[in-house]
Amino acid sequence: MTAKKKRPTLQDVADRVGITKMTVSRYLKKPEQVSIALHEKIQSALDELGYIPNKVPDMLSSAKSHAIGVLVPSLTNQVFSEVIRGFESVTEPAGYQTMLAHYGYSQSAEEARIATLLGYNVDGLILSESAHTERVRRMIKTAGVPVIEMMDSVSPAIEQAIGFDNSAASFAMTELMISRGHHNIVYFAARMDARTRLKIQGYEQAMRKHNLEPFSLQTEEASSFTRGALLLRQALQQRPSLDGIFCTNDDLAIGAFYECQRQGIPVPEQIGIAGFHGHDISGAMVPRLATVVTPREEMGRLAAENLLSRLQGKPVTERVIDLPFRLEAGESLRPES
């Protein structure tokens, strides 16, 4: 076969039945408006030709694409997979397709991705960041699509933010560590994004409040178990007297814990370790990891619900939705005295 058969259109289906494409279109959208006599004929023509609905023409006619653009900094980060799961648990039953893109924590990459997504006429946008370039704000305004920022509850939001208070969460965990007798606490950070900075702030505030000297180690690399181990070795060199590690996420914390094991450092007796987010593994490992349990799925779900509501023309109800977090002490901190 040399002639490349192109995919069938409504017209092809209509021709085969001997009607107009309008009737076929109706059969697909509002079958009750089409005579029963035609149903079978149309259906078999659809089947025989293998018609695949095409959303594009309708997208062009200024109608809706029924696609929502979701931007996350990273796919490998477990956190976002869970947020997305929550998000899609709402959008998918509602018939919206997710267009997922990631930008590797880079603002300029975020800008490029947003332009691309808007180029596909997404009906709305979910962002995972609260800091954006000026052009991003322009584009969003010009495109006129609803936007929700996730992951943090700082204001002012572009339109609406749904998240939790990263700084307060970090403050609370630091105080818990201090109350458990860990005073020389080092903070481990990777990939310095806006949220990480907020977490460090909370940590530093708590340390200062208790007249302790904050000290944080940062790396530009992505966080991973291996990275946590590296940071621990580095920290032991720079602060041999440390007795606590607070990590910006569970991966680093667990990596640091393994390194302690390798070096024969007892946890939590000599060093207490805390993570952030409360992934499945933090509760499964031995000892269970102290961590801040964050509302990941709920965040995604709420973002979806609010976005859908706004797509139906309803106004923004709350500009900032601040979800609660929870501290889990695990067994990687010294016991309560």
Add this chain to the structure above:
Amino acid sequence: MTAKKKRPTLQDVADRVGITKMTVSRYLKKPEQVSIALHEKIQSALDELGYIPNKVPDMLSSAKSHAIGVLVPSLTNQVFSEVIRGFESVTEPAGYQTMLAHYGYSQSAEEARIATLLGYNVDGLILSESAHTERVRRMIKTAGVPVIEMMDSVSPAIEQAIGFDNSAASFAMTELMISRGHHNIVYFAARMDARTRLKIQGYEQAMRKHNLEPFSLQTEEASSFTRGALLLRQALQQRPSLDGIFCTNDDLAIGAFYECQRQGIPVPEQIGIAGFHGHDISGAMVPRLATVVTPREEMGRLAAENLLSRLQGKPVTERVIDLPFRLEAGESLRPES
């Protein structure tokens, strides 16, 4: 403001400069064909109006969407994040947008997702499965877009498969375990997809070859660390004499390991444990986990390269690309004797 301003079109930009949209279109695509005198004027009109390129009209004109649909069974599964990273490392520089969708290991959901993606006129499809419904095969054929199946190297592929030999990998690891003195090996599986079945096959073949009795535990639930712990408890009840655990992925293996720790079962002395895929954590933990290291990023990269080549009209070179895997013995198996 009551009147909802809609997003500017090329015509709006052209009007502002006093030219036709065609010239503006050319300025964006082939600026060298537009007189220098106009460049500045057009650019400032674009900036002032905040024009956002719109791909949809061109998609309609049977041109290409420059989007590729990627289907994975699950986003929370680390494996696929890494495959996607490899994939996008090629497609993104080439100017292709990924439309990611997941189907929770369900064939009918896969079918629905494929229909949706084709509705957005994706230029190509990447699937993570080799078993499909008949309708899926029909749709793909009718749509006439190139398709690549990832994750396994079984033939026959719809058009082209890129992966590794799941069954052989499983066979090899089972033999390694046996050679290390683990003979009463139980296989842990979650979510019975086609790949898992292949892995079980390999395990069973190796067991039988050595006159050992295969025994596998399966669950419909998603795999997780917690799930690995549960399966271990279950296995100890049903096979108290077991001395080896081979898991369909690292998560289950690590969860099982933690449960051993909790129960005071020495690993690898009493029970040897092996996982599958070789994620970062498997090499970071103590003891390091025995695992099958699979070519995840490379698989994604190759899939992308082959798909792009076919989008340029080149023919399929190899119908099945079988990538090598590698065994990592770690310290969770008994030492070589």
Add this chain to the structure above:
DNA sequence: GAAATTTCTGTTACGCGTAACATATTACCT
């Protein structure tokens, strides 16, 4: 059985960027 109503199908126009072709303008050459 004719008018009124309901049900069903058809017609027309639209969205917007771009390929292909046509025209206009400028540059270049002898």
Add this chain to the structure above:
DNA sequence: AGGTAATATGTTACGCGTAACAGAAATTTC
């Protein structure tokens, strides 16, 4: 200057599903 070539811009048509309106057919009503 006349003519050819090169450059720059404009014109037209197209893709395909659907809303809005129009018209035709069937059904109901008295």
